[in-house]
Amino acid sequence: MFALLLPAVLATGNTAPVSPVPPVTVDFGARGKVAVPRPAPQADFEAQLRQVLMSPRRDAAAVQFCWDIPKYAFCRVMLARPGQSVLTLKNSDVRKLLWTPDGKYLVGAGANTVRLWNLVGGVRAHVPGLEPNQPNERTVTRDITWLWLERDKLCVAMVSDVFKTSGGYALRQRTSTTLYQLPALRPLKVVGLPAGGTGEAPCSVPHTEPQTPPS
Structure with a gap:
């Protein structure tokens, strides 16, 4: 009897439903809000929000997520703009970010490469x-x-x-x-x-x- 009941106990036991991770909401004031979805986990590690960097014109924001996986840490940057689809920036494994004063370009630096993105995701790179x-x-x-x-x-x-x-x-x-x-x-x-x-x-x-x- 015990052997027959054990699978049922395991199947209906203490397994709690996993709540979805909410997106990051970026507030652009009168222009509205943009919900930025969090990237999928990597090697069972959740992406951690590192920063939301608003452009000087406040019409775009760089949302940076990082994974602090033992012996292997990396980041990803997403570009949010009111009324536009959220873009995942190409080659955005960078640790340092800043906007140009005119707000037209985002600059990032990884281990040994500098990258510059425009507001539609185009990228230039240089070592x-x-x-x-x-x-x-x-x-x-x-x-x-x-x-x-x-x-x-x-x-x-x-x-x-x-x-x-x-x-x-x-x-x-x-x-x-x-x-x-x-x-x-x-x-x-x-x-x-x-x-x-x-x-x-x-x-x-x-x-x-x-x-x-x-x-």
């Missing part, structure tokens, strides 16, 4: 350059550390490891700052900064993470 190596040295890119604007130019700071071409451990770290023309995302100049100093960079190097526009 910041490095100063020429010394003889018998090679440079391996590590990470983009800062991303900020000065007037109509984009400034990108990157940390790299310098090795001997023969191999071995890193000899030192080097920070390079690349100045870009917008919206072409055209590199204008690359300057290496001395360790611990501001150097003669084309952009002034901030001492703290640059502030993002208010959401």
Whole structure:
């Protein structure tokens, strides 16, 4: 009797229905609200809302979701606009985001690539350059550390490891700052900064993470 009842107990036991995860609602004031659906789970990990970054004109918003999966973390950015379908931006695994002052372009930086999207999802990408190596040295890119604007130019700071071409451990770290023309995302100049100093960079190097526009 017990063996016959056990499956029924398991089938009608304490399994609670899973509630759907609500979308993220972005309020554009008089223009209305947009519901941004959350991305599907990855490897059983739910996407976490990291930020909602409103454009300066308040007619678009970048909604960033990230998955903090052990040994593998990544993000996705969705573009919300009143009266328009929500777009999932291509190649949007970035950690840093900012809008251009005119609100026409969104800039993002991943591990070693800068990307620029327009308001219909078109994207440009560029890997910041490095100063020429010394003889018998090679440079391996590590990470983009800062991303900020000065007037109509984009400034990108990157940390790299310098090795001997023969191999071995890193000899030192080097920070390079690349100045870009917008919206072409055209590199204008690359300057290496001395360790611990501001150097003669084309952009002034901030001492703290640059502030993002208010959401």
